[in-house]
Amino acid sequence: xxxxxxxxxxxxxxxxxxxxxxILLPIGISAIGLDVSRDAEMPDVFLEPVDxxxxxxxxxxxxxxxxxxxxLKEIRDKVIxxxxxxxxxxxxxGDCHQxxxxxxxxxxxxxxxxxxxxxxxxxxxSASERTAIPGGEVKNG
Amino acid sequence: MDRRIFLKKSGPALAGVSGAMSLPxxxxxxxxxxxADSPLAGKKWGMVIDLTRCQSDCTACMDACxxxxxxxxxxxxxxxxxxxxxxxIRPKDESSGLEEKSVLLMxxxxxxxxxxxxxxxxxxxxxxDGIVLIDHHxxxxxxxxxxxxxxxxxxxxxxxxxxxxNKEYPRRSHGxxxxxxxxxxxxxxxxxxxxxxACEQAxxxxxxxxxxxxxxxxxxxxxxxxxxxxxxADWGTExxxxxxxx
Numbered sequence: 511x512x513x514x515x516x517x518x519x520x521x522x523x524x525x526x527x528x529x530x531x532x533i534l535l536p537i538g539i540s541a542i543g544l545d546v547s548r549d550a551e552m553p554d555v556f557l558e559p560v561d562x563x564x565x566x567x568x569x570x571x572x573x574x575x576x577x578x579x580x581x582l583k584e585i586r587d588k589v590i591x592x593x594x595x596x597x598x599x600x601x602x603x604g605d606c607h608q609x610x611x612x613x614x615x616x617x618x619x620x621x622x623x624x625x626x627x628x629x630x631x632x633x634x635x636s637a638s639e640r641t642a643i644p645g646g647e648v649k650n651g
Numbered sequence: 652m653d654r655r656i657f658l659k660k661s662g663p664a665l666a667g668v669s670g671a672m673s674l675p676x677x678x679x680x681x682x683x684x685x686x687a688d689s690p691l692a693g694k695k696w697g698m699v700i701d702l703t704r705c706q707s708d709c710t711a712c713m714d715a716c717x718x719x720x721x722x723x724x725x726x727x728x729x730x731x732x733x734x735x736x737x738x739x740i741r742p743k744d745e746s747s748g749l750e751e752k753s754v755l756l757m758x759x760x761x762x763x764x765x766x767x768x769x770x771x772x773x774x775x776x777x778x779x780d781g782i783v784l785i786d787h788h789x790x791x792x793x794x795x796x797x798x799x800x801x802x803x804x805x806x807x808x809x810x811x812x813x814x815x816x817n818k819e820y821p822r823r824s825h826g827x828x829x830x831x832x833x834x835x836x837x838x839x840x841x842x843x844x845x846x847x848x849a850c851e852q853a854x855x856x857x858x859x860x861x862x863x864x865x866x867x868x869x870x871x872x873x874x875x876x877x878x879x880x881x882x883x884a885d886w887g888t889e890x891x892x893x894x895x896x897x
Contacts (some may be wrong), residue, residue, distance in 0.1 A: 629824040
């Protein structure tokens with residue numbers, strides 16, 4: 511049997527080190543990158559304290575900030591599956607939170623979440639003129 | 652008292668005691684099945700369309716429906732959506748002696764709805780009060796329900812609706828199916844469907860709406876008379892829209 515001239519007994523440990531480095535490189539890069547992005551790109555909107563005037567919201571205001579999507583889905587299922595319409599509607603949110611730019615779009619833009627609520631549901635217009643286009647995306651101007 | 656007599660006497664006594672103790676449990680089970688807390692329980696909405704009163708040139712119900720439910724009218728029959736529409740039926744040959752008739756067609760709110768059976772994502776379902784409706788959040792736009800419906804009552808949103816007359820009620824976005832749901836959002840608030848209100852205001856009173864489970868209601872008595880017809884009643888879908896003078 512012909513013996514390999516590249517992978518010899520002598521340089522085996524050197525090859526092992528090179529392979530290990532190649533495998534671990536992406537993990538290292540992402541670890542460093544994550545650390546950098548955490549410092550640099552955390553949107554300020556998530557760190558703002560909840561205004562005390564929203565304390566009388568339909569749920570606890572901190573819960574609303576982090577779980578409003580679940581709360582809305584809960585209410586939705588109650589309404590359309592069981593006909594229980596005793597809680598707020600999406601348009602009803604706009605009775606207090608009149609500025610959709612500030613209330614909805616700012617955080618969702620920071621979190622890269624595309625909302626498709628407003629293609630079908632009416633939300634009171636904000637100060638800036640807007641036109642709803644298919645898919646619920648919002649075009650300012 | 653020997654053992655035989657003791658067992659004979661204690662058997663029925665034990666059965667009685669255990670039966671009495673299980674009664675409250677049994678009672679609670681049956682009340683859970685009926686879902687007494689649901690506001691929809693026990694109702695069965697139905698409609699009678701009186702074609703002898705309906706005027707063939709009147710569009711009050713259709714206009715009211717579009718206004719209330721934001722039903723799209725693009726002006727092109729390929730894309731128009733109708734929750735309630737008018738069709739003219741003609742006899743196959745002149746000699747039959749039958750007359751041409753103008754008939755209102757809508758979702759028949761089947762008690763055994765084929766659209767709900769075929770829906771692959773359970774977006775279409777029958778509510779506890781018998782109304783068949785669509786969860787548009789779930790609808791994937793496969794149009795299976797449109798194929799399954801024997802009444803051609805389902806329509807597809809090929810385009811977004813440019814009009815939005817009633818901001819209180821959502822419109823439908825492009826890519827979902829829709830049909831009449833007896834204005835379920837108005838019924839839940841104690842109202843009546845928009846078409847029924849409009850027909851009464853127009854002075855026709857051709858649409859009669861009510862709870863078929865309530866023996867006092869007008870519709871229950873009309874149905875009891877047995878003079879009403881249903882479209883494709885022999886197909887087993889058990890529609891809840893009845894016709895007079897069809």
